[in-house]
Amino acid sequence: MPTSTLKLDTTAEDHHIARMAAVALGLTILESAIPSPLPGVKPGLANIVTLIVLARYGWRVAAWVSLLRVVAGSLLFGNFLTPGFFLSLSGATLSLLVLAFAQHLPARWFGPVSHSVYAAFAHITGQMLVVYLWLIPHAGIAGLIPVFAAAALIFGTVNGLIAARFMDSKNENLSTKITKDTKNIVL
């Protein structure tokens, strides 16, 4: 008797994308354990993965990883199709759009730090648009923009530095590297 099984043909690239998205997902979950003074102000550690994927494998793969992370993350946290999901989706989409342009900046002068800062600003812009056009159509939220912008600048810079630091290590493992850096800075 013939058995009918649903089999998807997956390529090596699919597996690779899935692995990267899983790493990003791990960082998202890690980050959700960090208390935040204001809802929406988050380091966005998963974007480190997006930056690295962008630099190494191009924009298309980065878009896959980023959007998969948003959808799978919302399923894990149970907020799929809730306002929180649309906030991350709009942020991620606008970041990817900006990165599509930012990746063409001359590499001699612009590195992951610039990409990260631009993506971070695009991210809060996307989120503020959804908040203003859909959730809270009131001018009062403009008062929050400086806080979000400052957070985007700081976290964007830090994430960019981490991504750059990761990428210049050819053979060295990232965790040993970070441990070493932390030791050097602390000691």
Next chain:
Amino acid sequence: MNWHESTRAVILPHIKPGDWLTLILCSIGVVMLTLRLWSGDMADKAIIRGGGKIFREVPLSRDQQIEVPGPLGISIISIKQRKARIASDPSPRQYCVRQGWLQQAGEIALCLPNQVSVELVGSRRMYDSLNY
């Protein structure tokens, strides 16, 4: 290795000249945004007066058209994208219509012949030299 040297060794090689430019421009942008948005001059609502009395107070958040009757006829005030203007007015010289869009708190358009005015106010009232 002391703290400063190792921090520099970790951070500085990864910031290229263009990155510095990005960081400086974005910092300036954040400071300007903060100064502008936290200076308290954002307009929240429009006060529409007709014949010396307050006709209506409307929030700027909703786009709408308001018809205000005056001695010469009807003035139409339109509110769109957090801005307000007098769209049409029967006054002969059309000063208030030509004033265009009002956006900042404290801005005011007066149609004296038809005794209609629109004034934008923010959360706190600013002093206006017209008051003195």
